[in-house]
Amino acid sequence: MKYAVVIGGIVVALAAFVAMFVWLSSSSAPKPAPSDNSNNTSIYNNDNTSVVPTQSPTTTQQGQVAVASASGGSLVVHDFTKDSRVVVDPHNAGHYHLAGGAGLDQVDAPYLIVYVASDQSFTISLEKEPLSQTRLDAEAYLMQMLGISKRDMCLLRYSVLVPNDVSEIYSGKNLGFSFCPGAVVLP
Amino acid sequence: MKLRALFLFAALFLFAPQVHAQSATCIMQATPATVVRGGSFTLKWQANVSAGTITGVGNVSSTGAINLIPVNSTRYVGTFQAVGGTATCSAIVVVLEPNGTASPVGDAVGTVQAPGTVAPPAAITNTDTMAPAPVLPAGSTLTPNNTKPTGLIPCTGLNCQACDLAALAQKVINFLLGLSIPIAAALFAWAGVLFFSSSAVDKLDKARSIFTSVLIGFGIVLGAWLAVETVLKTVLDPTYYKNWNTIECVSPTRRPMGLTINDLLSSLPILNSNTPAPPISVGGISYNAAGTVEAGCREGDAKSTTDGKCYAYGATEGYDPVPASQLNAPKGDCSATALASSWGDNAAAMSCITQKESGCVVDRPSQSDRSNIDKTVFSSGLYQINISANYMQCDGFNGGQKVDCPRAFNGRNYNSTIADQERYTQCINMANDFGCATQNAQRIWNTQGPRAWSTASACGL
Known part of the structure; x- marks a missing residue:
């Protein structure tokens, strides 16, 4: 009886872990790659247009x-x-x-x-x-x-x-990131 | 008892995780993308399959990096296969001659060369080839090369390091895990034979004992692996976590070998003066140093200090950089594109106003327009419409009927408190909705003019 309880407990625990593993595997399945991925010549797709994408x-x-x-x-x-x-x-x-x-x-x-x-x-x-x-x-x-x-x-x-109610001096200007060319230096 | 054991064993395998067929994806990068002849770069790749090949390198694992010294400008192409398909990705490294010209780009061929061999033209050369082959003891069968061993021992002697000890221990664990399966099967079979072949009580008890012991033991083996896998997979970011039962040691050859003392000194905080690298000259045109982010140029391209155009390295034709006015132009909801269809000729003016009013955040609650009594916000959204003083009306809210927003307050402006929470919430939502707020802002503009916004004067209105 004791052995049956022990075995039963282990099997239940194993089944729970397997079920969780299956669920995690399913939920983290990778998304399909886009069709143009095989044509990438670098990480950054340098096309020759500057059309603003809308997607x-x-x-x-x-x-x-x-x-x-x-x-x-x-x-x-x-x-x-x-x-x-x-x-x-x-x-x-x-x-x-x-x-x-x-x-x-x-x-x-x-x-x-x-x-x-x-x-x-x-x-x-x-x-x-x-x-x-x-x-x-x-x-x-x-x-x-x-x-x-x-x-x-x-x-x-x-x-x-920066909105006007935070700083009138700097409102309306694109300050840029501090480490980028052309950024506005802030005190 | 024997049927129960067999049923339980079968159930275990029935619930085994399904393998999902997946498509292969990969990404590759050369850093830096341009080197002066003799310099080194790091080729990095990442794929979602276990292995692949990269031209000029050879068989690779899913993720890795290798330090290389290219002979000429080279394109490396990675191919990774999965059940669901094949992915290719590539990276280019440009080699500059001492006189500044860029060598033409060729495709990498072959694999990483063993020390002492001669690299064919346009092939890549591992940093190992720069050092003379070490002298081996007489009779030694070990040869220094970069071939990855496939047995239990993760290294081949001369390239062993401390990390390989951990990798060896992991391989032994994995080996024992695999060995436990046939052992368990054999013991179950033996127990079954004992059970069927004898009717003696002691033999039956022995068979039962074997069944029980093997089941518990095998269950613990599997359970331990599954427990660790489940916990790690749940806790860790899937972007970084692959699996825990493989240890990959970085080869010593991947350590930077092409740096100079000057490179080391310039990386120290005290000695690094942050001065930009001096310009380089390519084909008689002076460029800023490679790796500098050039405003208006595409990533990796340089800006000529001669004609101000952007050039890809090695290119003879440049292109005009994106003008600063366009780079600095408002984006998102304040952009001319977003406002043009609604505001027409007034789009530029309203772009200026919205940048100042709300920092272009479509649902921004005002910092200043808050009640002195309980800090209730009474202006919100892209246009910072004051709902304690203006009604709201637009398509999509309240059936297109007017909403008397001042009735949501006791008092007005800084002396207001909320009288009707539901109406207040509805009015805030209308002010935060781009379309609805735009309709109401246009109505305010038409009835009160642009000076309804205090920032209009700063926009020249």
């Missing part, structure tokens, strides 16, 4: 997406749309809130980062002084979420802006 990020392989770069072509980044910290805008299709939440949840956030799928751009709004530190924090956060280098960050389509 959502292109899935390249599991955990990665391609977004437009500022000078044409595309960049491969982590699939941030699957990140648990990202909030899909409930009112505006194709808008992903990468930092700060959505709507009134953004009230006290030091910076807001929104991805707009229509032009595959990132909008970073600095909401707290000192702006230099807030910008550094936002840059670090975005770099970690996208999993790209500083160099690649400079190639994104992005704007770093």
